[in-house]
Amino acid sequence: MTPFECPDRKCPKCESTQYLFRARKTVPGPNGPEVETKYRCQACGAVWAARVPAPGRPEQREGDAA
Ligand SMILES: [Zn+2]
Structure with a gap:
């Protein structure tokens, strides 16, 4: 469980940071709300x-019918 991280911390084209x-x-x-940066x-x-x-916000899951 990683609380918060940026998976792509470089340019996808030239790989510059x-x-x-x-x-x-x-x-x-x-799978629920995502933060787009x-x-x-x-x-x-x-x-x-x-x-x-x-x-x-775990209560905002979708498709989790009780
Ligand atoms: Zn670039």
């Missing part, structure tokens, strides 16, 4: 998003 934080928002995912590469200008499961 020189990136800028762009935005963060919570979006619905297949957008980054922009300073080296090549690529923009990408990394998603991780949103921390907490």
Whole structure:
């Protein structure tokens, strides 16, 4: 159980680690809410998003009928 982490901490295009934080928002995912964080590469200008499961809120699971 990892509470919060960024799986892709480098540019997916040029693999540079020189990136800028762009935005963060919570979006619905297949297993519950996810936090989508957008980054922009300073080296090549690529923009990408990394998603991780949103921390907490276990009561918001979907498809878990009692
Ligand atoms: Zn890049």
